[in-house]
Amino acid sequence: MVRSGVARVILVGELDLDSGPAVQEAVSACLAKKATILCLDLTGVSFCDCAGLSALLRARTAVLRAGVDLVVEGVGTQLARLLRLIGAEGILTERNANPESTRCASGTAATHRHAETVATADARLRKLA
Structure with a gap:
């Protein structure tokens, strides 16, 4: 659901070949x-492999091609390391948001004046056992 142009996608669990399509x-x-702004919450992602990273990068490309502002929060150490290994450490950071940012939700930088209203689209990923 999108309210006032703002959507929030919350990812939880493993992000891999099986769960990539859910993203x-x-x-x-x-x-x-x-949506005019999309908040991608990766806080609950416990594992991400190359296929999961590919899903995130495809999602990023789709969002930016659509002219939608992208805000990413909760990039964990494992995903940050994977990004660093491929030389893309800054690609899923708040740097995707423009400098005139407002607040999106729970302390995340956003880029839209209606960012205080956040809708949620959950993509539930496989949980680690």
Whole structure:
């Protein structure tokens, strides 16, 4: 659901080949509802492999191509290390947001004046046992 142009996608669990399509579905659903800002919450991601990283990068590309502002929060140490290994450490940071940012939700920088209203599109990923 998108309210005032703001959507929030919360990822939880493992992000890999099996769960990557859920990311695309959630992001596509938000874009189809004309979101103007998308908050991608990775706080609950416990593991991300190359296929999961690919899903995140495809989601980022889709969001930015649609002209939607992207805000990423909760990049954990494992994902940050993976990004650093491929030389893309800054690609999923708040640097994707423009400098005139407001607050999105729970302390995350955002780039839209209606950012105080956050809708949620959950992409539930497989939990580690």
